[in-house]
Amino acid sequence: MRVIGLMSGTSHDAIDAVGADIHLRDNTIHVDTVGLLSRAYPDRLRAELIAALPPGTVDIATVCRLDTAIGQEFAATADAAVREFFDGTADLVASHGQTVYHWVTDGKTYGTLQLGQPSWIAELTGLPVVNDFRSRDIAAGGQGAPLVALFDLLWLAGRPGRSAALNIGGIANATVTGESPVAFDTGPGNALIDAAVELATDGAEHFDRDGQRAARGTVDERLLKALLADSYYRAAPPKTTGKELFNRAYVERVLPDYRLPTDDIVATMTALTAHTIADALAPFEPDEVIVSGGGTRNPTLMGMLGQRLGNATLCTSDELGLPSAAKEATAFAVLGFLTMHGLAGSDAACTGATRATVLGSITPGAGPLTLPESPSAAPRQLRLVSHV
CATH class of the missing domain: 3.30.420.40 (ATPase, nucleotide binding domain)
Structure with a gap:
């Protein structure tokens, strides 16, 4: 699968996109990263996003506007990456979204919220989108982080x-x-x-x-x-x-x-x-x-x-061999690939969950949603070649 991995972290400054050609063979995930680009948030959007973060308080209308605006920025970044890395054709977008709140009380995680409505990505690119990776691990009793552990x-x-x-x-x-x-x-x-x-x-x-x-x-x-x-x-x-x-x-x-x-x-x-x-x-x-x-x-x-x-x-x-700026976007490209193949994207021992789970939600693209056949065994190692 040709996958675009999208990530914006806790610095809230830009959206990173990695293009990765990923396949699974003999219990090994082979990842060939073909490109990396980064798009800064517009100043006004970044300022509104930062103002909404704790300890700030916002109303639901602001959350709705941010979800749309961030989704549109992620969509534009994904579209640019598909065109630049894969000549306009790819198979999947894996979008982490923008974390705005991670609900932890007395060491237990109860919920998480990543904004960046995936429908904007699916509509602009025509590709299926995997997003909301963290919620399923939390529902299984895990911390929902760090999800890069399995990678x-x-x-x-x-x-x-x-x-x-x-x-x-x-x-x-x-x-x-x-x-x-x-x-x-x-x-x-x-x-x-x-x-x-x-x-x-x-x-x-x-x-x-x-x-x-x-x-x-x-x-x-x-x-x-x-x-x-x-x-x-x-x-x-x-x-x-x-x-x-x-x-x-x-x-x-x-x-x-x-x-x-x-x-x-x-x-x-x-x-x-x-x-x-x-x-x-x-x-x-x-x-x-x-x-x-x-x-x-x-x-x-x-x-x-x-x-x-x-x-x-x-x-x-x-x-x-893995550029530090591309690490997390590459990891989520791999997690999206695992989700589409029905494979767990978490390590339960690392997150504290009761079991490893298939992560995320899938938003269909322009065409019928066709899932690949699920492998009989989970991967045991990952081999990466970077051209970034």
Whole structure:
């Protein structure tokens, strides 16, 4: 199947699209990524989206408008990807949508909401669309995240030692391989760094470009100690979190007690991300940590993380042939492929579900919906070739 994978993460800045030629043979998923493009949200839509996120409050009319507008942006991105990567013909779009709320109370996940109405994608491209991947895992008792765990386990199958696949977006998540694999959100990735920059610059800057502010600043150990006291870090996996907790209001509650220069605040938030990731991975003693996501473009963060990982080798997914910017969109392209073939897209041990489930809902395209034959066995590994 020629699949377009669509992803917009917890940084809420752009929609990433990957074109992937995927087939299943001899219990192995073969993925050939042929292209990657990224389209930024229009400024007005991004501003309205961010205003709607916790701790903001919105009415149902705003939710409806966002669902339509985000769906139209996803549709335009998918259409551009189909034309650019597959000369106008493809088989499937797998759309993660835009997470606006993940309902977690006392460590249990009760619901999730991703906006981006798939009908707009199906109507514009004429292709079937798989979306709403997380809800089924939650209904089966899981956390609904991180859903890239199964992709990570298949992709890293056969590597020597124990590997940890780490994605640093707004929130950081990790999958650790081994006899008893585990996956969980470690805590904030770029979320609090970005929030600190936006607060300090009155919204003129949205992130710490190339980690320059953190590099100039000094980590305030008293503030760092206070931040590390958050109870989330002591919870055992599987666990998930999001900008419902780690958001701008979180930073605003903490900072009044600390009169620090902007660069010191950003340096401390960057250290928090490095500390919490390393501390979360330490009990599993990974031999290597393979990083993807926007955090890889912050050399100060990567340097802090490398210093705290001990003997583990730190590398990026690019070094394993998977561009870090394409990782999550590729993963959801694979999950959409699995759904269309009636195969589970989750690992129950990693999400905490009672069983692995076929994920998502399918919106038919322009023609009759024809599902391929379901394989007799689930895939055991994934082999990827990237032309991105």
